[in-house]
Amino acid sequence: MTTNVDAIVVGGGIHGCSTALHLCLAGLKPVLIEKDYAGRHASGVNAGGVRQLARHIPEIPLSIRSMGIWEKISELVDDDCSFESYGQVLVAENEDELAVCRARVAELNALGFTHEELIDAAELRRLVPAVAQTCPGGVVSRRDGAANPAQTTTAFRRKAEHLGATVREGLAASNIRHRDGLWHVDVGPEIFAAPVLVNAAGAWAGKIAADLGEPVPVETVAPMLMITSRVPHFIDPVVILRGRKLSFKQFKNGTVLIGGGHLATPYQDRNETVLDWKSLATSARTVFELFPVMRSATIVRAWAGIEAKMKDDIPVFGPSSRHKGLYHQFGFSLHGFQLGPGAGAVMAELIVNGGSQTRISDLGIDRFHPSTLQG
């Protein structure tokens, strides 16, 4: 039996859930299909950084759009998502790195972006008292912060369902095909059909795109994170380093999340990752050097989430260059969580209105394939 809906969203990560939610707000009835459960992979287990700081220029407009939604997240999803905004700070560990920061902020200012602000050693110390005395400054994005990723993704899924989205978890979308002007997708014994298909399948999205004739340079990666036991409160903002792979965040309950992009080995077909402890040791060494207060903390747990990373580190976002009614929303390359709320809103605008005020033109899949769509 075929169920007709307004849109089929494949993938229950923050992006798929946000798009489903925003489609509902626009009056559409989508189906959201997730092979495991919403937030099972990267969206539920990432560092939870809500960051405009240090983004690639092509995705900054989308990030700023998203930030506005994050600041009113409770109104959208009836859940605070544990979002807190103490800023994010990029630390320069020496003068050379500070010079790079200075140039970056100047470049953004010239483009009209003012969210990144150069700070000197004194302001750095004020924001992050625990940082090593030798660091000469850095960059702050004051509206940034962090949220609980699993709570957030779950909240988007729940609100989408509440507003009328059909949610199917535990069964993969298969046999995706376009027939009689509609996209058809099998989900176990069910078939869904709709004029619109959104490919938001994360690490599994590249295969869907390739099967539909739009292969892109994407790989599956699994960035590792670890969390410590509770330590006395010593830091508010999220801290990232300019020169080394490290991100650092203390939660209200005292636990500290250590990330930074060292990779585990993903076993995508088994939903599994094997951690690389020697790389995690590198992160531990960096924290050991920068934050002496952390030395006696214990590592309670380490993990990695499976996600898609584009060769150019920029997501694939927007309409297909080959098929009418197909939209891509994947390849967020380790920095998609903050973009989720805004990307869902913009995707709904693209689908419903055919365009958006938010500039996303550099993110399209047509950067890999000349468009064959007829105007």
Place this chain on the structure above:
Amino acid sequence: MTVAPKREDYDVVVIGAGPAGLAAAATSAEAGLSTLLLDENVGPGGQVFRAIASTPVTDRNQLGADYWVGADLVQSLRASSAEVIHRATVWSLDRNLEIAVSLGGASAFVKAKRVILATGALERPFPIPGWTLPGVMTAGAAQTMLKSSALVPDGRTVIAGQGPLLWLLAAQILRLGGRIDRILDTTERGNYFAALPHAFAFLTSPYFAKGLSMMREVKAKVQVVSGVTELSASGDGQLASVSYVAGGRRETIPADLLLLHQGVVPNVNLAMAAGVEHRWDDLQLCWSPVLDANGNSSVAGIAIAGDGAGIGGANAAVVRGRIAARAAVEALAPAAAAKLPAMATLRSDLAKAERGRVFLDTLFRPAPQFRIPSGDTIVCRCEEVTAKDVLDSVAIGATGPNQLKAYRRTGMGPCQGRLCGLTVTELMAQARGKTPQEIGYYRLRAPVKPITLAELAAVPKSEADVKAVVRG
């Protein structure tokens, strides 16, 4: 003094020096395989034979003849070429058979061709109202003190629960001159009938006569209340009294110490973190690894022996250890297998050792009200989450233990689910009308035991890092 492993690669690494691990390591080493035995305790023995090489208890009768069987196992291990390291906490094992182990505050990595997990059992959670009060502890913790330091309770002591270990502990406490005021037996009356069809096998098992005489010995000295259907502990910041219902009558008695025990379950954390497939065991009411007849798991090269493979008791653990080790020898050095006891002999030993197990499992299957709490009773001690909190989360969309983490942080504290995992699974299964198998368990990850940031920071750099530095 803790020494680092002598090599980086071994044919066989055995984890845990209880009955299964001792037997496995000795067997593997006797066949000539390079063998490393890693164990968390200060000496060999695991839980059953804890402190077997060092106990201050010298009167053999006090701990029972079964305890001293451990001494023979230790003897044959020491006679073999196996390398043994105690105070060694294995904190990571992955499907590439890479093992991370913490030794005296420093971590080392070793690789194995075969890993035999002999990580034994944990006591089942016993989440009654007040179970987290100081003064309430598990019977196992009390037994640890008794074996390693000959310490026995001297205040007003109540023992509650069921199962063979409960009676063994009671007998051991009494023999060492300890005090027990009352034993509250929570065995469900219906279980006696359910177990009856399996009684014949049990009558012929070695456990029968010993179990019976031990119960007689205890009952002669302590008031035993059977058919206890409700149980709670209360007190203001410290245990003051124990309340129970038996035969429809409620009674409250003052107590300084309440020892709880309702059986043991496989200690699955390391196996699960390595990616080994587990299945819900509906009789033993716990997760057990999916294994073939040789103890091989779903991860190539990882075998599991002893109670970690499903509760079978010490005698079965020894044989399972030998079977897993023999299988490793057959795979790695087939010619050497000839000098070991034949697999057929080992299997018939195992059948003998497992005789009567179904009877015990059926008789001592804990009642639902002692496994699945309600209301304000704490489920997760680390994050102080109550049964009601879990049910509230289920009502707004939490579907399983991993989803629940997003709502309540259950299982994310220092114990990593050891004290709440089974309770959460069964509670959610009941609330959602699903089986525990459908609900699933926490996804466990390394470090399986916490390590300090300083220790991790001191881990030698990877070869790639070292090469980069050399070239640079």
